[in-house]
Amino acid sequence: MKITPGKQRGMKAVSDARGVIAAAAMDQRGSLKSAIAKEKGVDKKEIPAQMLEEFKTIVTRVLTPHASAILLDPEYGLPAAKVRSENAGLLLAYENSGYDNTRPGRLPDLLDIWSVRRLVAAGADCIKILLYYTPFDPPAINEIKHAWVERIGGECAAADVPFFLEFVGYEEGGDEKGIGYARKKPEVVVRSMEEFSKPQYGVDVLKVEVPVNMVFVSGAQACKGESAYTREQAKEHFRRAAAAAKKPFIYLSAGVSNDVFSETLELADEAGVNFAGVLCGRATWKDGIPVYAKGGVKALEDWLADQGVRNIENVNARLKAAKPWFSFYGAAAALAD
Numbered sequence: 001m002k003i004t005p006g007k008q009r010g011m012k013a014v015s016d017a018r019g020v021i022a023a024a025a026m027d028q029r030g031s032l033k034s035a036i037a038k039e040k041g042v043d044k045k046e047i048p049a050q051m052l053e054e055f056k057t058i059v060t061r062v063l064t065p066h067a068s069a070i071l072l073d074p075e076y077g078l079p080a081a082k083v084r085s086e087n088a089g090l091l092l093a094y095e096n097s098g099y100d101n102t103r104p105g106r107l108p109d110l111l112d113i114w115s116v117r118r119l120v121a122a123g124a125d126c127i128k129i130l131l132y133y134t135p136f137d138p139p140a141i142n143e144i145k146h147a148w149v150e151r152i153g154g155e156c157a158a159a160d161v162p163f164f165l166e167f168v169g170y171e172e173g174g175d176e177k178g179i180g181y182a183r184k185k186p187e188v189v190v191r192s193m194e195e196f197s198k199p200q201y202g203v204d205v206l207k208v209e210v211p212v213n214m215v216f217v218s219g220a221q222a223c224k225g226e227s228a229y230t231r232e233q234a235k236e237h238f239r240r241a242a243a244a245a246k247k248p249f250i251y252l253s254a255g256v257s258n259d260v261f262s263e264t265l266e267l268a269d270e271a272g273v274n275f276a277g278v279l280c281g282r283a284t285w286k287d288g289i290p291v292y293a294k295g296g297v298k299a300l301e302d303w304l305a306d307q308g309v310r311n312i313e314n315v316n317a318r319l320k321a322a323k324p325w326f327s328f329y330g331a332a333a334a335l336a337d
Helices: 005-014 029-039 050-067 114-123 139-159 179-196 231-244 258-271 286-315 327-330
Strands: 023-025 069-072 089-093 127-130 163-168 205-206 247-250 277-280
Touching: 005 089, 005 127, 023 247, 023 286, 029 050, 029 286, 050 069, 050 286, 089 114, 114 127, 114 139, 114 258, 139 163, 163 179, 179 205, 179 231, 231 258, 247 258, 258 286, 277 286
Parallel strands: 023 069, 023 277, 069 089, 089 127, 127 163, 163 205, 205 247, 247 277
Antiparallel strands: none
16 A cells, blocks of 8 residues: 555644544534533524534643644634644544435535635645445445545545545444444444445545444443443454454544543453554543533633543553554555655
């Protein structure tokens, strides 16, 4: 595999001195608005854009000194991008929040007034896309998604900017939090990583879910009842998913608590997988939402400076097992400038 000089620069900008990606995610939009509205006891239509911008700006300012990069959206996140720490690179999201719920398949869409070229002009070191994906969907649906990712990969290649593809599994009409889906999840993750490692997509980094649900890993702190896998089986699922990746891959936190995500990374370490870091959002800052909704700016700043920083440091401490992104390209050190 080769990587162009422009993409090398982008990757260096969002990784730490070891070449590990220790990034924070703050590109939530619809879900963040709903969460703030719920804590305030109002309809989400009553939450102004300024409030989302303010929340993102505070999180970015307080947490980026402890991160290699921040993932933001261009709709509400550009003011936040300006206050990030000098050590932190910038990833910008290119997709619309949510998905088309008027037809099956959770089909994605891009932001209307943005392009890769425009995101780079706004300061992006890397471009990120979120795609809801399952290999078990009908071929007609997945062909639409495959072509969509190919177009974005081509756009990123033309701009010589790294393309991070985040895919989140689901089951149409199913319960992704239940034990039934937990048993299917390893196959969903493995086959998705296998698919989007293919060269036609032009993906540079796979942002992936872990292949198990920790709630159903026997003996895990998160497991309170029946299990879908033993600890050894869970580690084997990690290894199988890692083996399917032909690109650097990083883990997303998928909205779990900081404790659960930290335990997840410990399991990845035990499994000996070659993950290249994390892009961790809600596991770091989501408990600050009620603090902000009820107490305002100063309360959130104080909470982040204490618990938020501890949360991100908990995750960082578990990245010692992560491998440099450039090792996927056969390099023993950072590639040339």
